[in-house]
Amino acid sequence: MTVEEKLAKSLTAESVELIPYLPYLLQDLWELGASPKDIVEMITRHIPVSKETKVLDLACGKGAVSVNLAKELGCLVKGIDLIPEFIDFAVQKAQEFGVGELCDFAVGDITELVKTEKDYDIVILGAAGDVLGNSEETIKLLKKTVKNGGYIIIDDAYGNDESNPQYPTKEQWLEIFDKTGIKLIEDKVIDDDEIARLNDEQQKWIIKRANELKEKFPEKVCLFDSYIQTQQDECNELENEISGVTMLLKVM
Template sequence: MIGENKRVEEMNYFELIAWLGIGSSHPGGFPATKQNLDAVQIKPEEYVLDAGCGSGLTACHLAKTVGCKIMGIDINSQMIEKARQRAEKEGVSHLVEFKVADVYELPFADNQFDVVIAESIAVFLDKVKVYRELYRVLKPEGRVADLEMAILKEMPAAVRHQMEECFGSGTNPLPFQEWLEALAQAGFQDVDIKNPQPLRDNGNIVLNELKKDWVLVKDLMSKINRQPGLVRRLQKNAGFMKRNRSYFGFGLVYGRKPTPPPLKLGFKDRLWQVLFRRKPRQ
C-alpha cells in the first residue's frame, strides 16, 4: 500500500492525498462543497455520479441531506475502501455505492446519471477528455458541476514551476473562460461559473480538513509518527499557496447536456406516415 514503503517526500500529490485518505483537499474545502451543492439543487429522485469521490465525504453528506442515490468512483482503491467504511458508519450504504474506476473510461452505459459532481480532478487531467466522458454518461438535460481552481492573472514561469513541484507536473488550472470553453468543447450548453471567488488564506487546508474528518483524524498522528516528513511536506504545499494565492481563484464549472434534436425522417418514412398514419418503421 502507498506510504508503507514509500517516504512522503517521494510521493506525488495524488499518492499523498490517497495515503492520507482526504476527500476535501480542493480549494475552499468542505464549506465550498456545501455551498456548491446548494447551487446545484440536486433532487431526491436524481441519480448522481461523484467522479473522483475520494474518501466519500461529499457523497455521504449528499446522501444524508438530500436522500438521493449516488455512485462514487475513484481510481485509488484505498480511497474507495475508506469511502465504503464511511458510508457504513454513517448509515447511508443503502444510498451510496463506491467502486474503483478511471474517469477517462467510466464503466457505465450512456445516459445513466442525472448529475455528475467532481471536485478538483480535471485540474490534473486532460479537461476535454474528462468532460466528454462525463457528457457520455449523463442523461439528456443532465448537469455537470465541477469545483476547480482557476488562474486569475498571468502566472510567471517560476511560479508555475513551483506549483508543479508541489502538486505534480500535470497540474494545469485554467482561467475561468478557458474552463467554460473546455466544457463547451465537450458538448455542454448553458455553461457557467457558479460561486466564483478568489483563493483565501485558510492556512494549511489539507491538515485542517484532516483534523475535522472523524474518519481520518484517528490515524493522522500515527502517520505523522511513522513519516516525520509529512508535516513538512504539507507545510511546503500550504506555503506555496499562501505566497501565491493572488494568482488563484476557484469556482463551480457548470453545464447542461442538451436533448438531441429529433431524427429527420427520410422520404420513405414520411410517405409511410402519410399513407398509413403510423409511426415510421424502427
C-alpha cells in the same frame, strides 16, 4: 503518464512512491477537495432531485460529497476512486450516516470508467486536476456520462491571468463551454480567507502525520518532506495565483 502518476499528481504527490502512504497522511481529513456543502446548495438551487436521481462522483476520495448528497437530497450516488482505503472509509461513512443503501462505492480507474459509465443525471469531478486530460478533454468525457440536459459539477480553478495554461481564466473556460455545448449555470469562487483557513488546517494534520512517518521510515524522510513542500506550494498557488472555483454546468 500512468494512472498511478495521474493519481499522485491529483493529490499533490511528486512520486508514485508516496501513494501507499497517502491513506495514512490524509487519515484526519474527510473532505479532500470539493466542498459537500457548496455542492448540495448548488444542486438544491438549480436541479430538481428525486429518489430516482442518479449521481456519479468521480475521484470521490473518501466519499464526503457522495454521502452528504445522499443524506441531504435522498438521491442515488455512485462514487469511484483508485485508493481502496478511501473507498472503505466512504462505505463506513455511508453506513454511519444511514445512507448505505443509496451509495454505491467502487475502487476503479476513472480514466477508463468515465468511458463506460452512462445515463447519469449529474456527474461530479472534484479537485482531480487534469487526470482526465486538459479542460476541454475533461468536459467532453464528463459530458458522455450524463443524459441529455444533465449536469456537470467541476471543482477546479480560474487562472488569474493567461500565464499558466494549466488553469484557464474564466473567459477561457467560457470559450471551452461554448465549444463543447455546455452552459455555466453557477460558479462559486472560494473566498481567500476560507482558502487560507482550510489550507492551514489541512497542512497542520498532514505535517503531523508526515512527521510520524518520518520517525517510522527514516530512510524516506526526503519523500515525506517533499510532500509537505508540494502541499505548501499548492496552498500558496491557491492563495495567490489562481482562484478555486466550483462550477455547475448544464449539457445543452
